[in-house]
Structure formats: C-alpha cells, structure tokens
Amino acid sequence: MKYDKIPGVVELYEHINFEGQVIVMVANHPDLRAYGFNDKVSSVKVFKGPTPQAGMKVRLHRDINYQAGYIEVKPGDEIADLRNSSLNDTISSIEFI
C-alpha cells in the first residue's frame, strides 16, 4: 500500500505482554477480519510515524466500521494487557484521528 503521510504506527498483538502474532497499522482500517485479526487483540503499542502530527490519536473500536465503543491511545502508549479494559479480544476496527 502507498501512503502520503504516516503520522502514527500501531502494533496490535494477539496476546498480552506484546506476544503472539502482531500486525502493524499506519492508517484507518474498518474491518480487521481482512487480516484474520478480528476480536483477537490483547496488547497494543503506539508510536509516532515518520510524519508526526501533534495531537494524533488512534481509536481502537469494538466492532467493525468504527462502531460500538472504543479506547483512545496516542504515541508513546503501551497497553500490555487489554483485559484491564473491556476491550480484550474484541477490537475490530482502527481509526486514526
């Protein structure tokens, strides 16, 4: 894929403590089923991208198409265990805002 700007990078891990399979996202994606990663994410890291943008955040949504609630994360955030939120093994879409 080709991108004009990459303000942030999100790593989504299958297991807690950044283990298991990982996928890397640099833009919105409405349906993680396309990656075989629906309802699987258990830990997350967020980084600045090569074209950082002040105030950039990423919403990790419970359902596809940015529905059903989310948590918001920003560059520098590391969530080692999503079981501490209500979103472990539920995330289905990713939105950069």
Ligand SMILES: [Ca+2]
């Ligand atoms: Ca879901």
